[in-house]
Amino acid sequence: MPEIEQQLSATRADEAFRQIRAAIVRGDIPPGSKISEASLASQYGISRGPLREAIRRLEGSKLVQIQPNVGAKVVSLDIPQAIEIYEIRESLEGLACRLAAARATAEDCQALQQLLERHETQIRSDNWMSYHQQEGDLDFHYQIIQLSGNARLFELLCGELYHLLRLYRRQTGAQPSRPEQALKEHQQIVEAIANKDEELSELLMKRHIASAKKTLLDKLNQTLTE
Amino acid sequence: MPEIEQQLSATRADEAFRQIRAAIVRGDIPPGSKISEASLASQYGISRGPLREAIRRLEGSKLVQIQPNVGAKVVSLDIPQAIEIYEIRESLEGLACRLAAARATAEDCQALQQLLERHETQIRSDNWMSYHQQEGDLDFHYQIIQLSGNARLFELLCGELYHLLRLYRRQTGAQPSRPEQALKEHQQIVEAIANKDEELSELLMKRHIASAKKTLLDKLNQTLTE
DNA sequence: ATGAGCTAAATTGTCGACAATTATTGCGTT
DNA sequence: AACGCAATAATTGTCGACAATTTAGCTCAT
Numbered sequence: 001m002p003e004i005e006q007q008l009s010a011t012r013a014d015e016a017f018r019q020i021r022a023a024i025v026r027g028d029i030p031p032g033s034k035i036s037e038a039s040l041a042s043q044y045g046i047s048r049g050p051l052r053e054a055i056r057r058l059e060g061s062k063l064v065q066i067q068p069n070v071g072a073k074v075v076s077l078d079i080p081q082a083i084e085i086y087e088i089r090e091s092l093e094g095l096a097c098r099l100a101a102a103r104a105t106a107e108d109c110q111a112l113q114q115l116l117e118r119h120e121t122q123i124r125s126d127n128w129m130s131y132h133q134q135e136g137d138l139d140f141h142y143q144i145i146q147l148s149g150n151a152r153l154f155e156l157l158c159g160e161l162y163h164l165l166r167l168y169r170r171q172t173g174a175q176p177s178r179p180e181q182a183l184k185e186h187q188q189i190v191e192a193i194a195n196k197d198e199e200l201s202e203l204l205m206k207r208h209i210a211s212a213k214k215t216l217l218d219k220l221n222q223t224l225t226e
Numbered sequence: 227m228p229e230i231e232q233q234l235s236a237t238r239a240d241e242a243f244r245q246i247r248a249a250i251v252r253g254d255i256p257p258g259s260k261i262s263e264a265s266l267a268s269q270y271g272i273s274r275g276p277l278r279e280a281i282r283r284l285e286g287s288k289l290v291q292i293q294p295n296v297g298a299k300v301v302s303l304d305i306p307q308a309i310e311i312y313e314i315r316e317s318l319e320g321l322a323c324r325l326a327a328a329r330a331t332a333e334d335c336q337a338l339q340q341l342l343e344r345h346e347t348q349i350r351s352d353n354w355m356s357y358h359q360q361e362g363d364l365d366f367h368y369q370i371i372q373l374s375g376n377a378r379l380f381e382l383l384c385g386e387l388y389h390l391l392r393l394y395r396r397q398t399g400a401q402p403s404r405p406e407q408a409l410k411e412h413q414q415i416v417e418a419i420a421n422k423d424e425e426l427s428e429l430l431m432k433r434h435i436a437s438a439k440k441t442l443l444d445k446l447n448q449t450l451t452e
Numbered sequence: 453a454t455g456a457g458c459t460a461a462a463t464t465g466t467c468g469a470c471a472a473t474t475a476t477t478g479c480g481t482t
Numbered sequence: 483a484a485c486g487c488a489a490t491a492a493t494t495g496t497c498g499a500c501a502a503t504t505t506a507g508c509t510c511a512t
Contacts (some may be wrong), residue, residue: 010294011465037494047467049275052495053282060286068236069473069494084378087321118289152310156382236473237495263464271499278465295464295503 012095013050016040017057018148024063024074027170032076035064061160063167077168081222086166086213089161090206092153093141097205100147101193108147109194115140116186133179135168138162140186144193144205174215181210239276240433242266243283250289250300251389253396258302261290287386289393303394305446311394312439316386316432318379319367323431326373327419327433335420341366342412349405359405364388366412370431377427400441408434 009015020040041051055072058064064072077085104112119136141162142185145154169175185208192201235241246266249255267277281298286292290298304310330338345362367388371380395401411434418427 014294034458049278049466053278055284056279057286060283068240071494082380084376087325087376088318088379088382091317091321092314095313099313150310150313152307153314156314239495275496297464
């Protein structure tokens with residue numbers, strides 16, 4: 001019996017891409033910092049060729065910005081840029097939620113319900129850290145987006161925007177910060193989906209995200225007036 | 227006097243990226259066809275290194291799909307995928323139009339008006355080809371999106387989705403096919419923006435795009451039932 | 453004829469070295 | 483001491499060659 005080799009990535013460039021992306025989102029490579037090809041190449045034990053390919057793919061994910069003949073820098077999001085992202089997210093997740101309401105089966109809704117119940121018990125427990133808050137919140141949104149059935153929408157939201165959101169949250173240390181309210185809104189959303197009420201589902205999801213956007217707008221105004 | 231060298235792109239990889247992208251969108255490299263690194267490299271007179279970087283960036287633009295150890299293929303959109311794109315576009319351009327209504331100045335609205343008047347005269351002229359139809363239509367949407375003031379939204383719609391739309395239209399030979407109706411809808415949208423009616427602007431734009439989406443849905447059903 | 457298995461050709465992945473550009477350091481002048 | 487400039491160091495861009503993998507073609511047995 002041959003050993004089962006867990007082939008995480010077929011190519012070294014792909015492997016480097018995933019690891020660097022994780023390092024950026026995790027905050028190990030701080031936002032705004034310059035990426036040295038030679039340094040990273042030796043760090044991952046690969047040549048500069050595959051590494052450059054990985055960087056080009058990171059650019060496609062909007063996680064780094066490349067300046068020709070100068071180098072790549074990890075993106076650093078300011079508040080106006082984060083607001084731009086939230087505007088897009090509000091629109092797209094509203095769409096996702098409407099589509100989910102149209103297509104979700106009874107089993108799908110039950111799974112969503114169970115997810116929320118898990119979150120509720122976790123909120124009431126003591127070892128509920130802000131990290132799990134964030135991940136729990138993202139779990140819920142991931143599920144909804146996947147239920148939309150629009151693969152490109154899923155790719156766009158979960159494959160691009162969410163990495164940027166994670167990055168921004170880690171950069172500013174901003175946690176969702178209102179777990180009970182968020183859970184309540186999540187429950188309302190699931191109820192609307194279960195009732196197959198497309199319009200209400202979209203409205204509630206947009207409002208849910210708009211409340212997070214408003215926090216950013218307040219922070220921006222606060223920054224401008226002080 | 228030294229000759230003025232028009233430095234279109236700083237690097238060969240970037241130059242190749244733009245040229246290949248143009249070739250794909252133009253249809254010179256047909257959808258679904260495989261991309262040979264050696265062939266393209268010699269065609270553009272560069273080495274395989276920069277070419278591979280260009281391909282990785284094309285993957286980021288969703289114009290090619292890469293299979294490790296196999297190669298890159300130009301994407302080939304079927305009707306369900308095109309519908310997915312139109313769903314996203316409907317949502318995002320609705321957002322863009324609402325933002326544009328909120329921010330557009332009187333001069334902006336006047337420029338939009340003049341653009342539509344140019345289109346009107348072109349429609350009534352004889353040498354009005356479907357190619358210019360499409361470009362004129364895109365012109366209008368470009369302007370609106372730019373007026374939204376959301377740079378990331380502009381990047382997303384005009385830098386990614388629109389290339390895919392062009393590709394799909396060229397692949398299927400589907401022209402907008404209702405220039406008078408489209409122009410009328412464009413005029414209504416501009417009027418709503420000029421009145422700073424955000425909700426109506428968003429509604430009209432979404433409806434405008436939804437009508438194109440419906441054409442695709444009809445085609446899909448027709449394909450399924452025949 | 454058809455299909456499995458092997459061999460060879462073609463294609464992709466990776467590397468190290470060199471060229472070109474940019475960033476830095478140190479010097480000299482004002 | 484501050485500024486500009488030149489030489490140098492560091493970094494990015496590019497190339498050609500080799501390794502690894504996939505694909506194509508061929509042989510041979512059923």
